[in-house]
Amino acid sequence: MADDLQxxxxxxxxxxxxxxxxxxxxxxxARFAAVVEAAGYGLAHxxxxxxxxxxxxxxxxxxxxxxxxxxxxxxxxGRSLALRPEGTAPLVRAFVQHRPPxxxxxxxxxxxxxxxxxxxxxxxxxxxxxxxxxGTGDADLDVEVxxxxxxxxxxxxxxxxxxxxxxxxxxxxxxxxxxxLRAYLRPRRAELCAEHAERLEANPLRVLDCKRxxxxxxxxxxxxxxxxxxxxxxxHFDRVREGLAALDVPFAVDDRLVRGFDYYTRTTFEFTAPSxxxxxxxxxxxxxxxGLVEVMGGPPTPGIGFGIGIERLLLACxxxxxxxxxxPALDAFVVDVVGGATARDLTARLRRSxxxxxxxxxxxxxxxxxxxxxxxxxxxxxxxxxxxLAAGEVAIRPLRVDEEQVSVPLDAVVDAVRQRAAKTxxxxxxxxxxxxxxxxxxxxxxxx
RNA sequence: GUGGCCGUAGCUCAGUUGGUUAGAGCGCCAGGUUGUGGCCCUGGAGGUCGGGGGUUCGAGUCCCCUCGGUCACCCCA
Numbered sequence: 001m002a003d004d005l006q007x008x009x010x011x012x013x014x015x016x017x018x019x020x021x022x023x024x025x026x027x028x029x030a031r032f033a034a035v036v037e038a039a040g041y042g043l044a045h046x047x048x049x050x051x052x053x054x055x056x057x058x059x060x061x062x063x064x065x066x067x068x069x070x071x072x073x074x075x076x077x078g079r080s081l082a083l084r085p086e087g088t089a090p091l092v093r094a095f096v097q098h099r100p101p102x103x104x105x106x107x108x109x110x111x112x113x114x115x116x117x118x119x120x121x122x123x124x125x126x127x128x129x130x131x132x133x134x135g136t137g138d139a140d141l142d143v144e145v146x147x148x149x150x151x152x153x154x155x156x157x158x159x160x161x162x163x164x165x166x167x168x169x170x171x172x173x174x175x176x177x178x179x180x181l182r183a184y185l186r187p188r189r190a191e192l193c194a195e196h197a198e199r200l201e202a203n204p205l206r207v208l209d210c211k212r213x214x215x216x217x218x219x220x221x222x223x224x225x226x227x228x229x230x231x232x233x234x235x236h237f238d239r240v241r242e243g244l245a246a247l248d249v250p251f252a253v254d255d256r257l258v259r260g261f262d263y264y265t266r267t268t269f270e271f272t273a274p275s276x277x278x279x280x281x282x283x284x285x286x287x288x289x290x291g292l293v294e295v296m297g298g299p300p301t302p303g304i305g306f307g308i309g310i311e312r313l314l315l316a317c318x319x320x321x322x323x324x325x326x327x328p329a330l331d332a333f334v335v336d337v338v339g340g341a342t343a344r345d346l347t348a349r350l351r352r353s354x355x356x357x358x359x360x361x362x363x364x365x366x367x368x369x370x371x372x373x374x375x376x377x378x379x380x381x382x383x384x385x386x387x388x389l390a391a392g393e394v395a396i397r398p399l400r401v402d403e404e405q406v407s408v409p410l411d412a413v414v415d416a417v418r419q420r421a422a423k424t425x426x427x428x429x430x431x432x433x434x435x436x437x438x439x440x441x442x443x444x445x446x447x448x
Numbered sequence: 449g450u451g452g453c454c455g456u457a458g459c460u461c462a463g464u465u466g467g468u469u470a471g472a473g474c475g476c477c478a479g480g481u482u483g484u485g486g487c488c489c490u491g492g493a494g495g496u497c498g499g500g501g502g503u504u505c506g507a508g509u510c511c512c513c514u515c516g517g518u519c520a521c522c523c524c525a
Binding site: 006009012063064065068069085086112114116117118119120121122123126127128129130195259260278279280282283284285307308309310311312313335337365366367368369370371372373374375381383385386387388395397399405 | 449450477478479481483484485486496498499515516517518519520521522523524525
């Protein structure tokens with residue numbers, strides 16, 4: 001019973017995003033939409049849960065995400081469902097189901113769920129922005145997709161983001177390479193760390209990605225995928241690198257880059273923010289998945305996409321004091337010390353005229369109401385006291401600039417507030433430190 | 449799933465070898481200013497000391513359990 005008295009909390013690893021922070025999220029999503037829609041991508045919403053097999057088949061039963069991190073459940077009809085742990089598999093499922101004309105270019109913003117222990121930059125429910133482009137294997141599409149992610153990251157004002165790219169090969173060249181890698185590792189198995197000695201046969205690539213020194217030492221001389229690409233994959237990768245260079249997207253080839261989902265073929269890439277001193281500094285990543293549509297039951301169709309973690313991106317922005325967003329200020333705050341009817345009517349009139357207005361309730365003192373007006377960040381207070389009431393006027397008191405207050409007839413309030421709004425710079429409620437303009441036009445980009 | 453650290457007001461924290469009615473700053477409310485916000489002053493509200501059990505004459509302080517938070521490993525956004 002004592003348990004019932006404990007106040008309720010959001011479940012572990014989840015977070016509330018309340019007002020002014022939510023305004024920043026909205027601004028980020030809007031920025032993303034602008035970038036990708038300008039490139040022909042259309043917004044797609046798909047269900048937040050899918051049949052479990054969509055992920056099991058798509059992401060791969062051997063991956064950690066599917067093996068131990070999925071929010072899996074049975075519904076009342078006994079169906080096995082799962083909350084989406086990532087964005088690609090559901091969109092590929094939607095592609096297979098609806099068969100839109102190719103190339104199909106879609107973007108999404110969605111929560112993603114993974115049952116992991118929360119820590120800095122990692123949540124059980126996090127949010128991703130991403131795109132998927134399905135229907136062509138042209139390497140220039142890889143370049144386009146990577147450049148879009150880069151442009152967003154640079155556009156929000158992050159000065160330092162590292163991009164690593166790699167090629168995973170394809171069914172022509174990868175199996176032979178994997179066999180060669182296993183053959184190299186087998187005799188050295190005893191030198192590997194415990195987990196990777198275990199997984200050597202199932203997923204030898206993971207060993208390359210291991211950060212432990214013992215694995216590092218063993219793999220220093222191990223054969224690399226890049227040296228074993230087939231002719232087609234090599235040409236593809238060359239074209240991707242050439243394209244990135246042509247578009248001034250800085251990158252480094254990382255021949256140890258291994259990504260967590262089984263579906264990747266050829267190009268894979270990852271963006272990290274060195275400014276994040278937390279362990280989780282990957283802000284986004286993606287790759288090509290030329291076999292995935294087929295795995296989902298569609299015709300053989302190539303595709304590529306990426307996902308960006310909203311929480312991590314914003315964390316990285318915090319570290320650089322980038323992407324500071326000021327929510328729009330109120331145009332007016334109505335102060336009424338004569339009963340409240342005027343405030344009621346006036347706020348409604350201002351709002352219906354397209355202005356942003358608020359007021360105080362509970363018939364508080366003028367001092368209290370003006371305090372509230374100040375705190376609200378409103379550009380001016382519209383004051384109604386006994387004198388104004390008698391004269392059919394209101395007093396317009398500027399709050400953000402040092403100017404005299406003026407009296408205007410009741411009829412002229414909307415115009416007066418509108419004029420004030422036009423010439424008063426905005427300042428958000430509780431604005432702390434640097435106040436920038438709400439409109440996000442200028443942002444320098446520095447390329448290393 | 450494994451491990452470290454931490455739970456005292458809305459927030460950030462103090463709380464002396466266990467010892468009377470648990471404190472501060474900020475925030476909030478009210479007043480100083482019977483018509484005017486930001487600064488200043490005064491007062492006020494607000495605490496199951498995460499929860500449960502134990503030791504003790506006495507527990508915020510010690511012990512056990514539990515819940516929660518946080519950071520890291522694994523892996524990922």
